[in-house]
Amino acid sequence: MAITIKDVAKAANVSTATVSKVINGSPSISIKTVENVKHIMKELNYYPNSSAQNFARKSTRNIVFATRLERNTAFENPHMFEIMSGVGKYLSKKNYTMSIINIDEESRSDEIERIIAQKSADGMVIHVSVVTKEMEYIIRKAEFPHIVIGCPSYESRLCWIDNNNYLSGEMAANHLVDQGYRNIAYIGGVEEDFISTHRLQGAITALAEKGLKITEEHIRCGESTRQEGYKMLESILLEPNRPDAIICSNNHIALGVMKSIKEHNIRIPEDMGVITFDDYPFSQITDPMLSVVNIDVYDLGQQASKLMINKIKKPNLQVQTYTTLPNLIIRESTINNKG
Amino acid sequence: MAITIKDVAKAANVSTATVSKVINGSPSISIKTVENVKHIMKELNYYPNSSAQNFARKSTRNIVFATRLERNTAFENPHMFEIMSGVGKYLSKKNYTMSIINIDEESRSDEIERIIAQKSADGMVIHVSVVTKEMEYIIRKAEFPHIVIGCPSYESRLCWIDNNNYLSGEMAANHLVDQGYRNIAYIGGVEEDFISTHRLQGAITALAEKGLKITEEHIRCGESTRQEGYKMLESILLEPNRPDAIICSNNHIALGVMKSIKEHNIRIPEDMGVITFDDYPFSQITDPMLSVVNIDVYDLGQQASKLMINKIKKPNLQVQTYTTLPNLIIRESTINNKG
DNA sequence: CTGAAAGCGCTAACAT
DNA sequence: ATGTTAGCGCTTTCAG
Numbered sequence: 001m002a003i004t005i006k007d008v009a010k011a012a013n014v015s016t017a018t019v020s021k022v023i024n025g026s027p028s029i030s031i032k033t034v035e036n037v038k039h040i041m042k043e044l045n046y047y048p049n050s051s052a053q054n055f056a057r058k059s060t061r062n063i064v065f066a067t068r069l070e071r072n073t074a075f076e077n078p079h080m081f082e083i084m085s086g087v088g089k090y091l092s093k094k095n096y097t098m099s100i101i102n103i104d105e106e107s108r109s110d111e112i113e114r115i116i117a118q119k120s121a122d123g124m125v126i127h128v129s130v131v132t133k134e135m136e137y138i139i140r141k142a143e144f145p146h147i148v149i150g151c152p153s154y155e156s157r158l159c160w161i162d163n164n165n166y167l168s169g170e171m172a173a174n175h176l177v178d179q180g181y182r183n184i185a186y187i188g189g190v191e192e193d194f195i196s197t198h199r200l201q202g203a204i205t206a207l208a209e210k211g212l213k214i215t216e217e218h219i220r221c222g223e224s225t226r227q228e229g230y231k232m233l234e235s236i237l238l239e240p241n242r243p244d245a246i247i248c249s250n251n252h253i254a255l256g257v258m259k260s261i262k263e264h265n266i267r268i269p270e271d272m273g274v275i276t277f278d279d280y281p282f283s284q285i286t287d288p289m290l291s292v293v294n295i296d297v298y299d300l301g302q303q304a305s306k307l308m309i310n311k312i313k314k315p316n317l318q319v320q321t322y323t324t325l326p327n328l329i330i331r332e333s334t335i336n337n338k339g
Numbered sequence: 340m341a342i343t344i345k346d347v348a349k350a351a352n353v354s355t356a357t358v359s360k361v362i363n364g365s366p367s368i369s370i371k372t373v374e375n376v377k378h379i380m381k382e383l384n385y386y387p388n389s390s391a392q393n394f395a396r397k398s399t400r401n402i403v404f405a406t407r408l409e410r411n412t413a414f415e416n417p418h419m420f421e422i423m424s425g426v427g428k429y430l431s432k433k434n435y436t437m438s439i440i441n442i443d444e445e446s447r448s449d450e451i452e453r454i455i456a457q458k459s460a461d462g463m464v465i466h467v468s469v470v471t472k473e474m475e476y477i478i479r480k481a482e483f484p485h486i487v488i489g490c491p492s493y494e495s496r497l498c499w500i501d502n503n504n505y506l507s508g509e510m511a512a513n514h515l516v517d518q519g520y521r522n523i524a525y526i527g528g529v530e531e532d533f534i535s536t537h538r539l540q541g542a543i544t545a546l547a548e549k550g551l552k553i554t555e556e557h558i559r560c561g562e563s564t565r566q567e568g569y570k571m572l573e574s575i576l577l578e579p580n581r582p583d584a585i586i587c588s589n590n591h592i593a594l595g596v597m598k599s600i601k602e603h604n605i606r607i608p609e610d611m612g613v614i615t616f617d618d619y620p621f622s623q624i625t626d627p628m629l630s631v632v633n634i635d636v637y638d639l640g641q642q643a644s645k646l647m648i649n650k651i652k653k654p655n656l657q658v659q660t661y662t663t664l665p666n667l668i669i670r671e672s673t674i675n676n677k678g
Numbered sequence: 679c680t681g682a683a684a685g686c687g688c689t690a691a692c693a694t
Numbered sequence: 695a696t697g698t699t700a701g702c703g704c705t706t707t708c709a710g
Contacts (some may be wrong), residue, residue, distance in 0.1 A: 002458075004702095004703055005703060005704060005705095014681085015680065015681040015682075016682095016703085016704075016705090017680070017682075017683090017705080017706080017707095018679090018680060018681075019704095020704065020705055020706080021679095021680090021705090021706095023705095024705080026680060028680085029679070029680080030679060033680080034679080045456070046638045047456035048457065048703080048704070049457060049458055049702090049703055049704075050457040050458060050459040050683090051390065051394040051397070051399060051458060051459070051702085051703085051704095052394055052686095052702070052703035052704045052705090053703080053705080054390040054393070054704095055390040055391055055393070055394040055686055055688090055702085055705095056393070056685085056686060056703075056705040056706085057686090057704080057706090058390070058686070058705095060390060061529040062438070065578075069423075069424040069427045069428055070428075071421075071424070071637045072418040072421070072425070072620075072637070072695075073421075073424055074413070074418070074419075074420035074421035074423075074424055075417050075619060075620045078413040078414050078417050078420070078710040079413070080413075081412075081413035081417070081420040082359075082410075082411070082412075082413035082414060084408075084413075084439075085408040085409070085410070085412055085413055085441075086410075088408045088439050088440075088441055089408055089409075089441060092440065092441055097438045097440070097459070098438060098439050099401070099436045099437060099438040099439070100423075100427050100437050100439055101431065101436070102424075102427055102428060102431050114386060116342075116385035117384070118387065118388060118389040119341075119388055119389060119390060120390075120436070226624070228702090241633060254623055262438055281411075281414045281415060284564070285624075285686090298410045298411070298617060343686095343687055343688085344687060344688060344689095345687080353696075353697085354696065354697045354698075355687085355689090355697090355698095356689080356690080356696070356697060356698075356699090357696055357697075358688095359688065359689055359690085360689095360695095360696085362688090362689095363689080367695060367696085367701070368695065369695060369696090372695080372696080387687080387688070388686090388687055388688075390686085390688095391686070391687035391689090391702095392687080392688060392689080393686045393687040393688095393705075394686085394687080394688075394702055394704090395687075395690085395701085395702060396689060396702090397688090480686080483703080547690095627699085
């Protein structure tokens with residue numbers, strides 16, 4: 001049989017209550033006793049049984065990370081796992097465990113309800129891609145500590161944090177202007193793609209401040225695929241007023257855009273600058289290498305879990321905020337010394 | 340206060356033991372009682388407290404996935420997360436939870452020891468990249484249910500599963516020969532990179548069966564980076580005996596290799612075929628698109644967790660096996676109708 | 679500063 | 695088929 005708190009108590013000639021207090025760093029124990037007990041614990045190679053601890057103290061020191069774990073997610077959305085890594089890193093530093101649950105189409109809120117009711121976690125970090133209104137209802141009804149990563153696509157009263165896509169859009173536009181580009185186009189995702197539309201709004205604002213504007217026909221929205229990016233740029237090149245720089249709302253679109261540009265024998269960056277967002281390691285394999293406005297999503301994850309832990313202590317803490325600043329990585333695709 | 344098993348027992352006019360048996364699907368309860376109790380549970384919206392269950396039954400129904408979660412891991416090694424997703428998927432189907440722990444350089448075996456001693460999980464799935472001999476010692480001493488994903492790089496008595504890299508190498512070589520290539524080179528990782536060396540061995544064997552061989556000067560080993568891949572191919576092109584096809588041990592190397600080939604105005608696939616392993620979604624963005632021998636790592640993860648659960652039931656089950664068959668994805672880089 | 683003892687909510691052996 | 699009851703190993707009052 002494994003060794004328990006009783007064995008330690010006996011060996012140290014104290015009560016189990018005292019041992020427990022030592023384990024939990026209670027200040028009311030004399031230094032001498034603390035040292036003695038700790039010594040015995042080490043000697044006996046004692047570790048408190050975590051199920052018993054969880055049970056007795058009615059808390060698990062476990063946080064659930066809820067997201068989608070389908071086939072290919074890791075390839076298609078490494079960002080999500082990078083966030084998860086950041087969350088896990090911070091939690092382990094704070095002696096919390098992180099368990100991952102897969103939320104799929106059918107059972108989204110059932111899973112959540114069960115976790116809350118079973119008390120198998122003290123809190124929940126949720127990737128925005130899986131939240132629904134029903135889920136929100138359950139979480140808020142139970143007043144369960146949570147933080148959503150990413151701004152929900154509807155007016156929500158859940159707590160969330162996100163990076164500032166608006167600001168990212170501004171940075172991309174400002175950089176292009178600094179480099180001397182003046183006639184800028186935006187190729188983005190569909191209208192419901194909030195990330196893309198926020199970036200666009202940021203770009204528009206930044207340009208307006210410099211007395212520039214993106215003309216209507218230089219804004220395109222479509223699916224976030226290479227194929228669509230390619231098509232959207234092709235159609236822009238048919239216009240008489242050809243832009244001298246393109247902001248692409250993501251890497252997929254950027255790849256299609258570059259393909260189209262190259263096929264037309266337009267030089268990047270001399271004739272046309274290209275910039276996009278989020279630094280996949282593969283941004284560097286394009287020729288020329290892509291400039292990007294990047295977000296430190298690992299850091300975003302760490303911040304989220306920090307908030308999570310604060311919320312466990314102060315459950316009424318309400319946060320809805322844009323955090324983590326974007327940073328500009330200048331590579332070859334926007335280096336244009338006309339500026 | 341949340342509702343407990345006692346409340347259910349009272350409402351259903353049975354003992355808590357009976358309710359417990361219903362919860363756990365014991366066959367010794369009459370259908371009528373089962374239905375009645377289930378009905379009451381639903382009515383009261385009762386869910387058993389999982390900490391109490393874990394504590395009482397001395398098992399957690401939790402599996403730890405141990406790996407490295409440092410910054411950029413998700414970008415550099417999406418495979419690892421794809422495996423993790425597969426593991427999580429299967430476990431949740433079997434009503435197990437999965438918690439992730441980060442194993443870093445300093446504290447690798449301490450973490451493991453703690454988890455085992457604290458009984459915070461029933462088993463452990465470990466990514467091969469974090470195993471050490473010390474860790475093996477701890478796991479085996481405790482006879483803790485485990486499965487390592489990937490074959491350890493030393494003679495180990497841990498249980499592991501891996502995909503068959505040897506077979507993958509054979510498939511790559513056979514495909515090239517089928518396409519009519521005869522003079523094949525292998526550009527791989529360093530010697531300690533077992534994945535690469537197994538693939539090489541497979542390729543050599545397959546070629547030997549067809550009466551072909553890779554000459555000594557057509558085998559190169561170096562770091563798995565684009566830069567090194569580039570350099571290694573450059574040096575091969577200096578040789579008088581120029582190969583007509585290249586097997587690259589991974590995507591990074593393949594990218595460098597293709598760059599070199601293109602700069603020498605050698606046509607792919609006409610003058611030189613290129614094949615590599617593991618289908619990143621980005622394998623498709625190269626020009627021409629890369630043929631690859633792919634492994635279904637999501638499936639590998641699912642198989643691993645299946646074994647994991649078997650091991651919990653039969654702890655003396657010993658497995659060391661190559662599983663999950665590779666499959667060939669033929670794209671543009673090897674289509675050569677000389678064959 | 680330390681200890682006695684009452685649980686925490688459930689499971690499982692045993693009895694009926 | 696169902697109930698009684700003794701724990702599971704720890705935390706936490708409360709008393710001393």
